[in-house]
Amino acid sequence: MRQLLYLLAFSVTLLGCTGKDEDSKIDPSDYADVELKYAEFFRLKQKGNDFLLELLDPDTKDVVQSLEISEKKNERVICLTATLTGMFCELNQRNYLIGVTAENQLHDQKLKQRFRKGKVKEYGDFAQLSLERVADAQPNVILYNYVNTDFPHKEKLEKLGVKLLIVNDWLEAHPLAKAEWIKVIGAMTGQFEEACNLFSAIESRYNATAEKVKNMNEKPTVISGNLIGGSWYAPSGENYFGILMKDAGGNYRYKDTKGGKSLALPIEKILEDNQETQIWLNPGVSKWNQLLQLNPHAELLPASEDAIYCYSAKTNLFWEESAFHADYMLADLAHIFHPEMDPNYSFRYYSPVRK
Structure with missing residues (x-):
């Protein structure tokens, strides 16, 4: 009964929101295409100050979801992906966020303050999302990364006008394609021009x-x-990180492998292929003793203590910011590979894994 009351109250509140039936009436020809230089998994169309966001299937590139974005509509967003949460913060539009995955995953101090004041709530992983809590929050949009799991209560939420948008920024191959998703958040928050200017600056520095x-x-x-x-x-x-290493002036051992997904290699091949490898990135820990616990073979790789680098000491900052700040990522890697560029360079994300 309690859940039913929540749903009834929620449905009244959201009568003015764009629902699934209304989406079928959208005529994309009414909008002009927004130029995208790198991103492959979304399209933006513009009509005055309004936008049409189209999310594309990563395999077929067909439109699988769409969202009308009006400047007159105050979006209330539950964002269950750290990378897009960081984009809201970068554009100083934290007020749009009413929910995130977890407080302990946040880096942005102003967003943490909003959390402590009760303006932003914690919803956990989307697979355990509570229908009652979402109904009580009255969001317009929930942003989340796709996994092979159905979104809980998907049909009920869509009938109530909540848009569940699958964000595939993490599948983009080029680092600047990931960064270009900030245009989506700019369109959603009335900061499209600012987002475009920010992206142009990131691209230029990269x-x-x-x-x-x-x-x-x-x-x-x-x-x-x-x-x-x-x-x-x-x-x-x-993969985007393979491209980052190449663009940063590194000679990645597996640079000639194809596809955008990760490689799963046996340890024997790693040891055989990397007896002369000079630098080891992203071991997943920040201390040498942790590295040995995770991988007892670590001492068999020739990379010295001063040549193993990871972002683990700044994990929240890394996940919240690095996807769209490809310029900072590239600068960090370039100075790891070529420290002579600036001996006094201050790393944004990376630090050596030391004993």
């Missing part, structure tokens, strides 16, 4: 760093990832 290291004579050999279970998981050469 390309400037890539150009600077392009003709470096020395390109250190690099391995990334670590042993999880019985396999070593590392990015493919066409």
